[in-house]
Amino acid sequence: MSGKIAYLSLLRLTEEILLAGYGYNEAEAKITARLLTEADARGIPSHGVSRLAFYRANLDQGHCRPGRMPEIVWQTPVSLVVDARGGVGCFAADWCVQRTIELALKSGAGHCAVRNSNHYGIAGYWAELMAQKDLIGLAFTNTYIAGVPTFGIRRILGTNPVAAAIPEANGKIFMLDMATTTVSHGKVELYDRRRKPMPTGWVVDETGQEAYDATSFEKTFYQTFLGGHLYIGGAGEESGGHKGFGLGLLIELLCSGLSLGASSLATYPAGGPGGITHFFSAMRMDLFGNPERLKAHIGSILETIRRSEKAAGRDRIYIHGEKEAEARQKALAEGVFLDKTTQEYLAGLAGKFGLKKLEEI
Amino acid sequence: MSGKIAYLSLLRLTEEILLAGYGYNEAEAKITARLLTEADARGIPSHGVSRLAFYRANLDQGHCRPGRMPEIVWQTPVSLVVDARGGVGCFAADWCVQRTIELALKSGAGHCAVRNSNHYGIAGYWAELMAQKDLIGLAFTNTYIAGVPTFGIRRILGTNPVAAAIPEANGKIFMLDMATTTVSHGKVELYDRRRKPMPTGWVVDETGQEAYDATSFEKTFYQTFLGGHLYIGGAGEESGGHKGFGLGLLIELLCSGLSLGASSLATYPAGGPGGITHFFSAMRMDLFGNPERLKAHIGSILETIRRSEKAAGRDRIYIHGEKEAEARQKALAEGVFLDKTTQEYLAGLAGKFGLKKLEEI
Numbered sequence: 001m002s003g004k005i006a007y008l009s010l011l012r013l014t015e016e017i018l019l020a021g022y023g024y025n026e027a028e029a030k031i032t033a034r035l036l037t038e039a040d041a042r043g044i045p046s047h048g049v050s051r052l053a054f055y056r057a058n059l060d061q062g063h064c065r066p067g068r069m070p071e072i073v074w075q076t077p078v079s080l081v082v083d084a085r086g087g088v089g090c091f092a093a094d095w096c097v098q099r100t101i102e103l104a105l106k107s108g109a110g111h112c113a114v115r116n117s118n119h120y121g122i123a124g125y126w127a128e129l130m131a132q133k134d135l136i137g138l139a140f141t142n143t144y145i146a147g148v149p150t151f152g153i154r155r156i157l158g159t160n161p162v163a164a165a166i167p168e169a170n171g172k173i174f175m176l177d178m179a180t181t182t183v184s185h186g187k188v189e190l191y192d193r194r195r196k197p198m199p200t201g202w203v204v205d206e207t208g209q210e211a212y213d214a215t216s217f218e219k220t221f222y223q224t225f226l227g228g229h230l231y232i233g234g235a236g237e238e239s240g241g242h243k244g245f246g247l248g249l250l251i252e253l254l255c256s257g258l259s260l261g262a263s264s265l266a267t268y269p270a271g272g273p274g275g276i277t278h279f280f281s282a283m284r285m286d287l288f289g290n291p292e293r294l295k296a297h298i299g300s301i302l303e304t305i306r307r308s309e310k311a312a313g314r315d316r317i318y319i320h321g322e323k324e325a326e327a328r329q330k331a332l333a334e335g336v337f338l339d340k341t342t343q344e345y346l347a348g349l350a351g352k353f354g355l356k357k358l359e360e361i
Numbered sequence: 362m363s364g365k366i367a368y369l370s371l372l373r374l375t376e377e378i379l380l381a382g383y384g385y386n387e388a389e390a391k392i393t394a395r396l397l398t399e400a401d402a403r404g405i406p407s408h409g410v411s412r413l414a415f416y417r418a419n420l421d422q423g424h425c426r427p428g429r430m431p432e433i434v435w436q437t438p439v440s441l442v443v444d445a446r447g448g449v450g451c452f453a454a455d456w457c458v459q460r461t462i463e464l465a466l467k468s469g470a471g472h473c474a475v476r477n478s479n480h481y482g483i484a485g486y487w488a489e490l491m492a493q494k495d496l497i498g499l500a501f502t503n504t505y506i507a508g509v510p511t512f513g514i515r516r517i518l519g520t521n522p523v524a525a526a527i528p529e530a531n532g533k534i535f536m537l538d539m540a541t542t543t544v545s546h547g548k549v550e551l552y553d554r555r556r557k558p559m560p561t562g563w564v565v566d567e568t569g570q571e572a573y574d575a576t577s578f579e580k581t582f583y584q585t586f587l588g589g590h591l592y593i594g595g596a597g598e599e600s601g602g603h604k605g606f607g608l609g610l611l612i613e614l615l616c617s618g619l620s621l622g623a624s625s626l627a628t629y630p631a632g633g634p635g636g637i638t639h640f641f642s643a644m645r646m647d648l649f650g651n652p653e654r655l656k657a658h659i660g661s662i663l664e665t666i667r668r669s670e671k672a673a674g675r676d677r678i679y680i681h682g683e684k685e686a687e688a689r690q691k692a693l694a695e696g697v698f699l700d701k702t703t704q705e706y707l708a709g710l711a712g713k714f715g716l717k718k719l720e721e722i
Contacts, residue, residue, distance in 0.1 A: 078439070078469045079648035108439045109470055113649050136615075149666055151675040156666055166614050174614060176607040182600055200561070201600040208672025226670065232601040233593045239543055239562040240593040244601075246537040246681045247608075249666070253527050253535060254497075257659040258649040265665060287440035288474050288619040298618040304626060305510055305517055305610070309587065311569020314512040320607045 003343070004335030004361045011037040013350060013358055014049050020353040022059060024066045024088060032090040035121030040336045043327035046186035047122045050342045052349065054119065063274035064088060064118045070095045078103060080112045081259055086273025089118030097126050097139070097280055104135050104282035113254070114278040115261025119143075123163035124177030124324070130282040131165035131173045134291050138281040139163040140251045142264045147181045147229040149249075150242040153208045155228035158264040159184055160251035165321070167285065169299030175321025180248035181229040188229075192218045201234030201241075203227070210235050254279040335361040364704070365696030365722045372398045374711060374719055375410050381714040383420060385427045385449060393451040396482030401697045404688035407547035408483045411703045413710065415480065424635035425449060425479045431456045439464060441473045442620055447634025450479030458487050458500070458641055465496050465643035474615070475639040476622025480504070484524035485538030485685070491643045492526035492534045495652050499642040500524040501612045503625045508542045508590040510610075511603040514569045516589035519625040520545055521612035526682070528646065530660030536682025541609035542590040549590075553579045562595030562602075564588070571596050615640040696722040 014033035018024040024032065032055070040048030058064035068087035072080055080099055084092035096112045103110025120126070123139045130137025143158030159179040166174045182201050191198050191214035198212050205211040206226035220227060231244030255277035256263045262275035269275065285291040302319050310317060331337070338346070343358070350357045372394050379390035393416070401409030419425035429448035433441055441460055445453035457473045464471025481487070484500045491498025504519030520540040527535045543562050552559050552575035559573050566572040567587035581588060592605025616638035617624045623636035630636065646652040663680050671678060692698070699707070704719070711718045 074650050076469055076648050079644075081649050108437055109472065111470065111644060111648060136619075149669065149678045151672050152666070152669050152678045153672050154669040156669050162608075164611050166611075166618065174610070176604075176611055178601075178604040178607060182594065199599050201595075204672070208675070232604050233543065234562075234600065238560050239595065240539075240605075242679070242681075243537075243539040243593050246539060249535070249663075249681065250525050250527075250537055252662060253659055257527065257662060258497075258646075258655060260650060260654065260658050263662045263665065283472060285619075287437050287472060288442050289435050289621060293621065294619060297621050298614055301613060301618060301624045302610075304624065305513070308510065308513050308515040308517050311512050311514050311565070314569065317510045317513045318603070320603075320610065 002335065002360050003337050003339065005338055005358050006361055007037065007041055007332055007336055009358055010040065010049065010336050010338070013346065013355060014052070016355050017052065017349050017353060020355060021349065022055065022066065028066055028088040028091040031094045032088060032121070035090045035125055037336065038125055038328070039122045040338060041328045041331035042122070042324040044122055044324065045339070045342070046184055048342070049338070049346060051119070053345070058118060058274060061268075062271045063268055065273065078107045078109055078111060082112060082114045084114055084117035086116055087118070089120040089274070089276060092117045093120035093126055093278060096278065097129055100280045100282050101130055101133055101135065104130070104284055105133065108287050109283045110281070112280040113259035114280070115256075115259035115275070116273055117276045117278055118274040119276060120278060122177060123161045124165070124175050124321070126280060127163035127165035127177070128173060128175055131167050131175070134167055134285050135282040136285065137165040138279070140255055140279040142252050142255045142267065142277050144268055145225070145228070145264050146185055147231055147245075147248055148204060148208075148227070150237065150245045151208070153204065153206060153226045155225050156265050157248050157252050158267075159229065160248040160264070162247065162251060166298060167291070167295050168302055169295045172299070173321055173325075174298070174302065174319060175324070177321070177324075180231050180244055180251060182232050182234065182244070183229070185229065188214050188217065201230055201239070203229055204235055251279075363696065363721050364698050364700065366699055366719050367696050367722055368398065368402060368693050370719055371401065371410065371697050371699070374707065374716060375413070377716050378413065378710050378714060381716060382710065383416065383427065389427055389449040389452040392455045393449060393482070396451045396486055398697065399486055399689070400483045401699060402689045402692035403483070403685035405483055405685065406700070406703070407545055409703070410699070410707060412480070414706070419479060419635060423632045424629055426634065439468045439470055439472060443473060443475045445475055445478035447477055448479070450481040450635070450637060453478045454481035454487055454639060457639065458490055461641045461643050462491055462494055462496065465491070465645055466494065469648050470644045471642070473641045474620035475641070476617075476620035476636070477634055478637045478639055479635040480637060481639060483538060484522045485526070485536050485682070487641065488524035488526035488538070489534060489536055492528050492536070495528055495646050496643040497646065498526040499640070501616055501640040503613050503616045503628065503638050505629055506586070506589070506625050507546055508592055508606070508609055509565060509569075509588070511598065511606045512569070514565065514567060514587045516586050517626050518609050518613050519628070520590065521609040521625070523608065523612060527659060528652070528656050529663055530656045533660070534682055534686075535659070535663065535680060536685070538682070541592050541605055541612060543593050543595065543605070544590070546590065549575050549578065562591055562600070564590055565596055612640075
C-alpha cells in the first residue's frame with residue numbers, strides 16, 4: 001500500500017481515459033495526460049489527474065470542444081494571436097508554445113496571446129518548455145473568477161497565475177509558478193475538510209471582511225459572486241494587498257486584454273466555450289550575451305542565496321522550482337503518489353471505459 | 362503656509378542644485394530633477410527631492426560619477442546590454458529607455474539590460490514613457506540590499522521594484538509600480554519616528570522571527586546584515602511569502618543576471634560605483650491587433666472593475682496608477698506639497714549654492 005504508481009502507467013491510463021471516454025483525439029489526449037501526470041509527479045496534486053473531473057464537467061457543459069484546431073488571427077515576425085476555438089486547453093497551449101519557441105529561436109523573441117482556450121494545466125510546464133530551449137520563458141493565464149479587488153467584494157478576476165522560467169547553470173532552471181492569489185481554491189477546500197481555521201490574508205466574506213472559517217466560506221462561495229480570494233499581500237493596502245491585486249490585474253490585461261478575449265468574469269458562460277485566455281513570451285538568452293556566461297552568472301547569484309544564513313529551525317532556502325524538480329525526480333524513480341480518493345476515482349473511470357486498472361508499485 | 366510649491370519652480374531649483382552643487386552636467390541635472398519632482402508631484406515623497414541627500418552621499422562615496430556616458434556592450438536588432446559606467450542613474454535610465462523605445466518602434470519589441478548604473482528614481486516613470494508611445498512598458502531594477510529570502514535571515518536582495526504600464530482607452534495608462542518587498546524602508550523609518558508598532562508581514566529580526574518594533578529594528582538594521590524586509594506575502598509560505606520572494610528574485614535575475622552586473626548583495630561597494638542593474642522591455646501594441654481596439658477592450662475590463670461592488674466603508678476601487686495620476690494633476694494645478702523638513706533641506710541647499718529659495722504658492 002505504497003500509494004505509488006509508475007509514472008508511465010499513470011500517463012498511459014490517463015491518456016486512454018481521455019481517448020476512450022472524453023472524445024479527445026490522440027494529440028489532445030497525449031498532451032493533456034502529460035500535464036496532469038506531471039503535476040502529480042511534481043507534488044502539485046491540485047492540478048493532477050484528479051482534474052479529470054473538472055475536464056469532464058467542461059465537456060458536459062460545452063466549455064471544452066475536443067477536435068477544434070487553434071487558428072492564428074494576427075501575426076507579425078515576433079508575435080501571434082491565436083483563437084483556440086473552445087478546444088482542449090493543454091493542446092492549444094502546446095500548439096501556441098511550440099510556435100512561440102519557433103518565433104523566438106528565429107527572431108530573438110516571440111510573444112503569443114491566446115483567446116477562447118480552456119484550462120491548460122500547470123503554468124510552469126509551459127514556461128519550462130521554453131527554458132529547456134535556452135529561452136527565458138513566461139506563461140500566464142486567466143482562470144474562472146476567484147479573487148476580489150482591493151476594497152472590492154465581487155469575484156471579478158481569476159487566480160491568474162504567473163510562471164517564469166530562466167535557465168541556470170548545470171541544466172537547472174529557476175522556475176517561479178504561482179497563483180497571484182494568496183492560495184488556490186484547493187487550499188480552502190482542504191481547510192474546510194479538516195475544519196481548520198484559515199490564516200489571515202486568504203479570503204474575504206461578502207462584506208469585504210477577512211474570513212477565517214473555511215466551512216462557512218465554502219457554503220456561500222457557490223451561491224453568490226460576493227466574497228472571494230485575496231491576492232498576495234492580503235486585504236487592504238497595509239501589507240501590500242493592492243500589489244498582489246495589481247499583479248493579478250496585469251496578468252488579466254496581458255491575457256484577456258491583448259487577445260481581445262473574455263475577461264475572467266466572462267469565462268465559462270452557460271453552454272458556451274470556456275473562454276480562457278493565455279499569454280506566452282520567450283526571449284533568447286543570446287539577446288543579452290553568451291548564454292553559458294549568463295547562466296553561470298545566474299547560477300552564482302542563486303548559489304549565494306542557497307548558501308546564506310538560515311532562519312532559526314530552518315535548514316534550507318529553496319530556490320523556486322527546486323521542490324518540484326526534486327519531487328519529480330523521486331516520482332520518476334519511485335512512482336507517483338496518488339491519495340486513496342484519487343486512486344479510487346481513476347479505478348472507477350478505468351472500469352467505466354473498460355481499461356486496465358493501475359497497480360501500486 | 363500651504364506647503365505647496367509651483368511644479369516648475371521646484372523642477373528648476375532641483376536642476377540648479379544638481380548643476381551648481383553636484384557636478385552634474387545639464388542633461389544629467391535635467392532628467393534627475395524631473396524624476397525627483399515627478400515623484401513628489403505624484404504623492405511619492407520617499408522618491409522625491411528629499412532623495413537629494415542620498416544622491417549626495419552617492420557622490421561623496423564614489424558610487425555615482427557624473428559625466429560618464431553609458432556604453433553599449435552587446436546589441437541585437439531587438440536588444441541592448443548597456444554598461445552605465447557608474448554614471449548618474451536617471452540619466453543612464455533615460456538613455457536606455459529612449460533606445461529601447463526606438464528598438465520597439467522599429468522591430469516590434471525592444472529589451473535592454475543595464476549594469477553599473479545607480480538609483481533611477483521611480484520605476485513607474487520609465488514604464489510610463491514607453492506606454493505614452495503606445496508600447497507595453499516594463500521597468501525593473503535591483504537596489505541596495507533590503508530583503509531576506511523565505512527561511513533566510515541575511516539581507517541579500519533589494520526591494521526590487523516592478524513597474525508595468527499598459528495603455529488604456531481615453532489616454533489613461535494602467536500603471537503598476539511596486540516594490541516586491543511588502544513595504545519600502547521609508548515606511549519602517551516612519552513607524553520608528555512615530556513609535557508605532559509595524560503590521561505583520563513587514564520585517565523579520567536577525568533570527569528570522571517577525572518583528573513589530575520599528576525602533577529596535579532600525580537600531581540593528583545598520584549594524585548587521587541579518588534581519589530585514591519581507592517580500593509581499595510576508596514570512597514563511599502560509600500566506601505566500603515565498604511568492605513575493607520569488608518575484609523579487611525574478612527581478613534580480615532579469616536585471617543583474619542578464620546584464621552580467623552586480624547582484625544586490627554586491628551593490629555599493631566601498632569607494633566603487635553603485636553597481637545597480639536595470640531591465641527595460643517594450644512591446645508595440647500592434648503585435649497583437651489594432652491598438653485602438655485593444656485599448657478599448659482593456660478599458661472595458663478595467664471599467665467593470667471600477668464599477669464593481671465595494672467593501673463596507675469603501676467607495677472606490679483604485680486601478681493602479683490612478684492615485685498617482687490624480688495627485689499629479691492636482692500638483693500641476695495647485696502646486697507640489699513638500700513637508701517642512703524637505704522645504705528647509707532645499708532652502709539649505711539653495712543657500713549653500715547661492716540659489717534663490719523657493720516660495721510657497
